[in-house]
Amino acid sequence: MKSEPDAFSIDDLRACPKGTDHWDGIRNYQARNFMRDEMKKGDLVFFYHSSCDVPGVAGIMKVVRESYPDFTALDPESRYFDPKSDPANPRWYMVDVKFERKFSHVVSLSELRERRSLKNMQLLQKGNRLSIMPVDRREWDTILKMTETK
DNA sequence: GCCAACGTTGGC
């Protein structure tokens, strides 16, 4: 899951009560579908810092609550308000995530690109702009190892 | 700040 650290970083998540927060503001259908349909309680998730000095994987969090309607879509005061969202049939969903761990160094996007075995990662595909996407187990393990070798 | 690559919107 990506976030711009200027807006919400892994340190911000850690600072939340119980290290837990809801992942609001997702307004892309594909990303929503991953949250709504694929993410299960207990799943581990990489926290990716985007649009910053060193974009890359900053740490790990865990899904602690499965998807439920994103209430910010219904709040006219919210920057994520969606006038087309219907309370009776919510369009947008979110999950709750909990801080697990912050890496001693960010596994940078450029490091990820250097790894042959990560070549097919969805994150690294041309034109990819999704803010939430699946990571397969091999990719997960490879990235974890990269945190230990530097 | 630039720009490629999307996704969305709305007229037709």
Next chain:
DNA sequence: GCCAACGTTGGC
């Protein structure tokens, strides 16, 4: 259903 215009993402 097509497609131009527009808005957004995100690396550089």
